[in-house]
Amino acid sequence: MAKNFGIGNKAPVFTLKDQNGQIISLEEALSTGPVALFFYPGDQTPGCTIQLCAIRDDWNDFIKAGIHVYGINPADAKSHTAFIKKHDFPFPLLIDENRKVTKAYDAEQDLFITKIVKRTVVGIAKDGHIIYYRQGMPKNTEIIKAFK
Secondary structure (H helix, E strand, C coil), X not given: CCCCCCCCCECCCCEEEECCCCEEEHHHHHCXXXXXXXXXXXXXXXXXXXHHHHHHHCHHHHHHCCCEEXXXXXXXXXXXXXXXXXXXXXXXXXXXXXXXXXXXXXXXXXXXXXXXXXXXXXXXXXXXEEEEEEXXXXXXXXXXXXXX
16 A cells, blocks of 8 residues: 555545546545445456446445445546446446546556556545555455444
8 A cells, every 4th residue: 555545544535527427526425424435447347347236236235334335447438337327336437537546545556567447445434534445356245344
């Protein structure tokens, strides 16, 4: 993880557009509840589809816990919209065009001569502090438990 970043630290604030062009602000989302950010490499890729479909399938558990869920990667609105429609996701996908938010959350990795999004889940309490941080594909039950 990046220096001075991790569980217990204040989450970097951001404002990004979702697939519909709606502006999503972390501060605004936190004003109504905790947030789970799912950084993922690509729309319509096998691992990402499995992970995001699992969130969809456990959606009622996220709602019961009051958690706002956002998927994040640099894909454009058209790609995100197609991904949502194909899999019926009930949560927005945010466009991190220049990967600034991805970098701020230390969710980037080198792949040969380029950098890609590293699958990372970040849980942020309503007070803005990071309460969960894990790279890879943790189980949704583990993620939701961190918010209790």
